[in-house]
Structure formats: structure tokens, C-alpha cells
Amino acid sequence: MSSRKLTWREYFVVASLLFGLFFGAGNLIFPLHLGQLAGGHWEPAALGFLVTGVLLPLLSVMAIAVTRAEGVFDVGRPLGVGFALTFMVLIHATIGPLFGTPRTATVSFTVGVAPFVPAQYQQVALFVFSLVFFGLAFAFSYHENNILANVGKVLNPMFLALLFLMFLVAFLMPMGNPLSAPATAAYTHGALTNGFLEGYNTMDALAGLAFGVTVVTAVRQMGQRRSRDVSKVVAKAGVLAMSGVGLIYLLLIVAGAMSLGHFKLSADGGVAFTQIVHYYGGAFGQAALAVLITVTCLTTAVGLVAAFAQDFHKHFPKVSYHMWLFLTTLASFVVANFGLEQIIAWSTPMLMFLYPLSMVLILLSVCSNFFQRDGRVYFFVVLFTVVPALGDMVVAFPKVVSASAFGQTIAAWRAALPLANMGLSWVVPALVGLVIGLAWHYAKPMRQLAVEPARLDPKE
Incomplete structure (x- = not known):
């Protein structure tokens, strides 16, 4: 090979x-x-x-x-x-x-x-x-x-x-x-x-x-x-x-x-x-x-x-x-x-949502060999990324959406997140999700190791 x-x-x-x-x-x-x-x-x-x-x-x-x-x-x-x-x-x-x-x-x-x-x-x-x-x-x-x-x-x-x-x-x-x-x-x-x-x-x-x-x-x-x-x-x-x-x-x-x-x-x-x-x-x-x-x-x-x-x-x-x-x-x-200007204006919110999601999936995939592509790691990172990314998307919409009562409510909630003023409100939550996912991934082998001695062959 x-x-x-x-x-x-x-x-x-x-x-x-x-x-x-x-x-x-x-x-x-x-x-x-x-x-x-x-x-x-x-x-x-x-x-x-x-x-x-x-x-x-x-x-x-x-x-x-x-x-x-x-x-x-x-x-x-x-x-x-x-x-x-x-x-x-x-x-x-x-x-x-x-x-x-x-x-x-x-x-x-x-x-x-x-x-x-x-x-x-x-x-x-x-x-x-x-x-x-x-x-x-x-x-x-x-x-x-x-x-x-x-x-x-x-x-x-x-x-x-x-x-x-x-x-x-x-x-x-x-x-x-x-x-x-x-x-x-x-x-x-x-x-x-x-x-x-x-x-x-x-x-x-x-x-x-x-x-x-x-x-x-x-x-x-x-x-x-x-x-x-x-x-x-x-x-x-x-x-x-x-x-x-x-x-x-x-x-x-x-x-x-x-x-x-x-x-x-x-x-x-x-x-x-x-x-x-x-x-x-x-x-x-x-x-x-x-x-x-x-x-x-x-x-x-x-x-x-x-x-x-x-x-x-x-x-x-x-x-x-x-x-x-x-x-x-x-x-x-x-x-x-609709014209180039309108396409760019309406594509920006979708990209504010999809890019963070794509970024974490790309980085997880590149590093997947370190945690055996464990779905639990993916789950917590994506879960903690997708929620603030949705907030970034709503805030990035043209004023017809972002200036509405719904848009203002989401903006107020999102403002409490770290780095929100930079358009990167998802970064810290994603890192928190990564820590939780990796902790769960590595905790499982440790639990198996704790019960393993009882199953060992006495001759060993």
C-alpha cells in the first residue's frame, strides 16, 4: 500500500x-x-x-x-x-x-x-x-x-x-x-x-x-x-x-x-x-x-x-x-x-451562519484522528457554535429584519456573548463545546480502564 x-x-x-x-x-x-x-x-x-x-x-x-x-x-x-x-x-x-x-x-x-x-x-x-x-x-x-x-x-x-x-x-x-x-x-x-x-x-x-x-x-x-x-x-x-x-x-x-x-x-x-x-x-x-x-x-x-x-x-x-x-x-x-448589490446584501447573513459551522467542522475533520472522529466531540462543538451563529445571522440581515422587534431581541441577547461586537460571538462557545466534548471522549476510556483490572487474566 x-x-x-x-x-x-x-x-x-x-x-x-x-x-x-x-x-x-x-x-x-x-x-x-x-x-x-x-x-x-x-x-x-x-x-x-x-x-x-x-x-x-x-x-x-x-x-x-x-x-x-x-x-x-x-x-x-x-x-x-x-x-x-x-x-x-x-x-x-x-x-x-x-x-x-x-x-x-x-x-x-x-x-x-x-x-x-x-x-x-x-x-x-x-x-x-x-x-x-x-x-x-x-x-x-x-x-x-x-x-x-x-x-x-x-x-x-x-x-x-x-x-x-x-x-x-x-x-x-x-x-x-x-x-x-x-x-x-x-x-x-x-x-x-x-x-x-x-x-x-x-x-x-x-x-x-x-x-x-x-x-x-x-x-x-x-x-x-x-x-x-x-x-x-x-x-x-x-x-x-x-x-x-x-x-x-x-x-x-x-x-x-x-x-x-x-x-x-x-x-x-x-x-x-x-x-x-x-x-x-x-x-x-x-x-x-x-x-x-x-x-x-x-x-x-x-x-x-x-x-x-x-x-x-x-x-x-x-x-x-x-x-x-x-x-x-x-x-x-x-x-x-435582483442584482449584484442585493445578492451580496442577502448572502452575508447566510454566510455569517454557515461559515462558523463550516469552520468548526473543517477543523474537527482535520484533527479528527486525535479523537477517533468521536461524534460526541462534534456534537458539543457544533451545538455551542450553531446557536450564536444564528444570532450573528439575524443581526447581519438587512434592516427589514435586523431592525424589527424580533431582530432587536436577538441582538440584545447576542450582545452579552464575548466577541459579539466583532461578529465572532460563536468563538468562545465553540471552545467551551470542544472542552466538554473532549472531556466526555477521554472520560470513557478512563471508565473502562477502571473496571479492566477485574477482568484481567490472573496468569498475567
């Missing part, structure tokens, strides 16, 4: 797979907007963002490797089938038709089409664009056609080349000094924490849980038989891939901070990206980058709708793959027409 040694080329193949899994055109907008929000405090904000936007996604794939999971369902399996199924549905719904998949269309539209359409026709243009966009996504996924993926292999490197060209020009001719750029009130004193929370928007940790099995399977097909060897390969290739992702994030954050020397704080990163590209590349550069972003986002959308349909058909086989595909594509089209 020994594993063969991989070549550097094979490590690069795994790294490329990881990079493709975690970096899409949608990941451009959040670090860019973070740079504008943080201004001169971009350094601690970037550090927090890299934890949830780079380190945590890598750990999510490691969790799949360590537990030999075949998908997100298996990650929640120690807590029972009911929890595992609910967790899987929430993850796929979030990175799928509720938020993640619609965002692929709205980012493409905001960056590529909206600048060329008069304001009064924006909504109609979004409707037509998203209809065509998801029609193509459905068609490619329905026939399981690899044409778009093959096109993406050519256009994605071109997209990255143009992106780095933009970075080069931006740093040679900066709009302003990032160290002296004004910061919003939230980032003046809480840049690290807010950067950490902003990283939730990438949804990459959730994506790692849902699609990490693709990477792990590829590694095993390369002759890595033992779980320990699979984890080592994922870790080494992951450092290479995520270093690239992290570098792009850092450059985007700095570019966002520098843009404040010429532009005001934008409503979202899509608008900021459009402004910066047009400033340096004019209409032609903006059009060229828009085409590449649209193809990149379409490739991502095809993968998301297909993965959603495949996983749901696997667990709910009475509904066919093609019907699940139609339902997720239709739902994504409907949600996309």
Missing part, C-alpha cells in the same frame, strides 16, 4: 486544479472592495482576509482528504444522516442557486455589460443577459459538453495575463498612496476582524467542502494510496496554488486602496473593478477583459449547476439529474435579476 513519489509536474497539475477550484472572476470583486473599505489600514485587513479566503479553503480540502470523505455529506456524517443531509443542502444552496451561481452572471454583467448600457435600461439588459447566460450554462451542463471547459483552459490564462498587466500599469502609475487612503469607520479600529469576515464572501471554504473530493480523487489516481500521503500532496500543492491566489488577493486589495486617490468608495467591488479597468485601459481594455470575465464566469456557472444537480440526484434519486439541473438553473436566473 505504499505510494509512489510524484514529479514536480504532477504537483503542478494538482496545484492548477486547486487554483481553478478556488479562483474565479467573482473573487476579484471582494478583495478590491476590501481595499477601498480599509484604505490605509489595508495590511491588517488583508491578513484577516487571507485567513478565511486562502488558509481556510485549503484546510477544507485537507478535511476531505483526512476523513476520506466523498463529498460535503460525509463531512457532517459524524452528527447523523439528518444533520449531514441538511448541511449538504445548505452548502449547495448557498454556493449554488441562492447566491454563488447567480453571482457568476451578475459579476459578468456588472463588469462587462453595465458600463455600456444607459441607466434606464439596466434592469432589462440584466434580464436578457442572465437569460442567455443561464441558457448557455444549462445547455453545456445538459449535454455534459467539455467545449466550454476546453475554451476556458485557453481563455483563463489570457484573463490572468490581462489582470497582471492591469496590476503592472496600476503600480507603475498609481492613482494614490494606499497607506494614506481614508478608511471607513469599521476598518479604522477593526480592520483585522472585518477583513476576516469579508473573506466569507468568497465562499471558497464552502466550495472546498463541496468540490474538494475532485482534488482528492485526482491525487489518489496519481498513485497516492495512503490518506497520509494524499494529505501531504494536497498540502504541498495547496501551498503552491494558494500562494498564487493569495498574491492576487493582496494586489487587488492594494489596488482598491490606491483607487481612492481618484474614485469614491463604490457600492460593490464590481463597480470598482469597472472603474479601475476603464481608467487604465479605456473602452477597448474594458471590453476585452469583459469578454474574458464572462467566459470565466460561465465556465464556473456550468461547474456549479452540474455539481448541484449531480449531488442532489445522488441523494434524492427520484428527481432526475436533468430536472435538478433545470431547477437550479431557473432559480439562479431568477435570483440574478
